[in-house]
Amino acid sequence: MAVHDADDDPFEAQRATVDDSIRRLFREYGLDNTVEYAVGILASLVARLLDLIPPLMLGLAIDSIFLQEQAFSLRFVPDAWLPSTQEGQFALTVGIIAGSFLLGAVFHWLRNWGWNASAQNITHEIRVDSYSQMQRLGMEFFSDKQTGELMSILSNDVNQLERFLNDGLNSASRLIVMVIAIAAILFTLNPQLALVALVPVPLIAAFTYAFITIIRPKYKKMRATVGSLNSRLENNLGGIQVIKSSNTERYEDDRVDDASMEYYDANWDAIWTRIKFFPTLQAISGVGFVLTFLVGGYWIFAGAPGPLTGTLSVGDFVVFITLTQQLIWPMAQFGQIINMYQRADASSARIFGLMDEPGVLAEDADTDLVVEDGRVEYDGVTFGYDEDPIVENIDFTVEPGETAALVGPTGAGKSTVLKLLLRMYDVDSGAIRIDGQDVRNVSLRSLRQSIGYVSQDTFLFYGTVRENIAYGTFTADDEAVVEAAKAAEAHDFISDLPNGYDTMVGERGVKLSGGQRQRVSIARAILKDPEILVLDEATSDVDTETEMLIQRSLDDLTENRTTFAIAHRLSTIKDAEGIVVLEDGRIVERGEHDELLENGGLYAHLWGVQAGEIDELPEEFIERAAKRQARTEAGDD
Structure with missing residues (x-):
């Protein structure tokens, strides 16, 4: 199976329909976390303001206590409340600085709690909602999607959101508070020098805009390649037995290397852009510090330089240098914030694209299926993934308690016909009715609860044998589980x-043999005790002797129960009340076993193949079989 081209995002169609994904993220999920966000924002504001108190007190101490060039005073505090002695003023300064650090620690903890709690809550809800939505999509959605690609959305993309919601927004709040608060303080102390210190701000804005424009398509490309890499790894791990038995380890090494290199190239392209941007941004930010130190230092020992006027105290200069230094790091982090935002924007677009996927099967949850007799009617059913139908004009009826067998060569559409009954897909035209009720007009839960399905592709979940038998019938006791087994x-x-x-x-039940897995799956269906039973090659992985034993049990199970059976071993369905023969998605014969043998049609030829009567088969049948074998079928068997 080929790895996707780097530019081929399998979720491009879904992603392209999403507008303002980050805004939608907060609109749909942020409102439920208002308290956490409020705590995070307010605590960030207070914590950052408290961080600015020590440098301000240091500047005041230098001018008022150490150099005694100005009176000791605190804004918004009456002078009468302040100590008049140098020792008292120093003790108060130390106390305020110590108190700001202690209170700052408390508010920094609250800040981290608020941002982390909101990020965890939102990503949990998004992950669950995305998975829930994916489970409700029709099977045609999964026909061109690989497991690794879907896992990439549920894991990697959600994790990208978590980083942005926690680290990104946390850093953004810090940046906003620091820039506004520091700018206000600097302009209050000395508006002229403040303009010098903030020279890099417009340069950073222009440089960041250019970075956003360049990095956005690179992240789009990277998200596509990581999904392809995950798919390649998931496929290879799932097929490890085939790889080993085919001695193709080196071939698969090369294919993983190719997929990894595509991700490497796309990721490195984005990284190369970032590692050029961030140091440059930091250098631009440092310009403010250098200019402040140069102009302010010259101002101290030589007077106001150039067009600047007035005086600058040593304490104010120290405050400027300290706060400018504190401003450089948040401004340099601005690029990281934009980087996380771009990643989160690309990831949230993929997530909401999945959530908006129109392939969800419509259902009326208020109407439950009521099975009284078990009469199933296919009325002119046609279905296909694209314009070409897989099954066309399927028309037959199974009376209550009867067994209907679907027979035909590989690719005839047998499994598709039964999956339409379960509404794995919805019919394009026609209708399927159970006791007169259109399956599209009843809830999926009640429909599937009434049907037991045993597939040829037996799947067991990681867990115990008991848990797998009781899967779907979780209230069953141990005695019922044993009886079903x-x-x-x-x-x-x-x-x-x-x-x-x-x-x-x-x-996937790897510790059991294929036949053992199939018998566990059959026990699961028996325990469910459904009104309608669907057996899709239910004994394909067991030996002849075990098949005989299972068939005996199935005969008891199917008695007085409407049953559908698909079997390539025609001997297992020859006693069915009705046999429907399919070829190329159409019904070509129907009847009972003896009747169909007498007709000498497709069923009789298939019976002849299994009876070893190859030489007696007509040449036309052999030629058609060869063409069917060579043709790549788009649908299920």
Whole structure:
């Protein structure tokens, strides 16, 4: 499977529909975290203001206590409340500085709590909502998306938001408070020197705008390549047995190397832009400090330089130097904030693009399916992913308690027909009805609760055997689980496992054989006790003897229960009340086993293949089989 080209973002269509993703983020998720945000913002404001008190008190102490060039006074504090002695003034100064540090520590803690709490709350809600939305998408959405790409959204993109919501907004609040507060203090002390100290601000603004313009498409490219890399790694880890058995480790090494190099190139391109931008930004920020020191220092020992007028005290000069130094780092961080914002903007666009995906199956949650008899009717059903239909004009009825078998060559559309019953997809035209109720007009929960589905692609979740049998029927007791396992001919092998029903099956059930996994899956369906049963190659991974035992149990299970069965081994469905034969998405025959054999059509030829009567098959059938084998099918079997 090819890795996506670096410019090929599989979520481009979804992402392109999202406007103002960051604003939407705060509108939809920020309001529920108003308290945390308020604490973070207010604590940031107070903490940053407290950080400015020590340099101000230092400047006052130099001019009023050490050099005694001016009277000791504090703004907004009556002089009568202040000590008159030098020792008392010094003690008060030390106390104010110490108090500002202690209070600052408290408010810095509150600041961190507010920003972290809001960031964690929002990202948790977004991750859960994104996953919930993804679960409700139709299966056609997943047909051109890889697991690694989806994981990239749920993991990497959400983490990017967390960094911005915590570190980015935290730094932004600090920058705003520091710039405004320091600028106000500097202009209060000496407006002329303040203008000199703030010379870099417009330069930083222009330089940052240029950075945003350049970096935005680079992040878009990087987000696409990291999803492709995750998909390649996920595919290879899932297919490790095939890789080993095919001796293709070096080939896969090269493919992972290619995918990683695409991400490396895209990531390094963005990094190279950043590492050129940030030092330059810091150098520009440092210009303010150098100019302040140069002009202010000259002012102290030689008087006001050039067009500047008035005097500058040593204490005010120290305050200017200290605050300008404090201003440089937040201003240099401005680029980092923009960098995090751009990453978060790209990630949130992908997240909301997924949330806005129109492929969600519509359902009326207020109407539940009521199965009284179990009569299922396919009425002119047509479905396809694109313009070409996979199944077309499917029309048949299964009476209550009957078993309908779907037969046909690979790619005929058998599995698709049954997935439409479960509303894995919605029909393009026609209707599927259960006891007269259109499956599109009932809730998905009630529909799928009424249908037991055993797929040929058996999937077990990481956990115990017991948990996998009871999956979906979580209230079942141990006795019911064991009875279901016995009915599926699974109890004996489960009892022989190291921990019996409490044995861990491993990821995807890797510790069990294919036949064992299939029997656990059948036990899961038996425990559910549904009104309608769907068996999609339910015994494809078991040997003939086990198949015989399972078939005996399935005969008991399907008695008086409407059942659909797909089987390439035609011997397992020859007793079905109705057999529907599909070819190229259309029904070409229907009837009972003996009747279809007498007709000498496709079913009879397929039966002949399994009976080993190859030489007796018509040449036309063999040619059509060869063409079907060579053609790449777009849909499911």
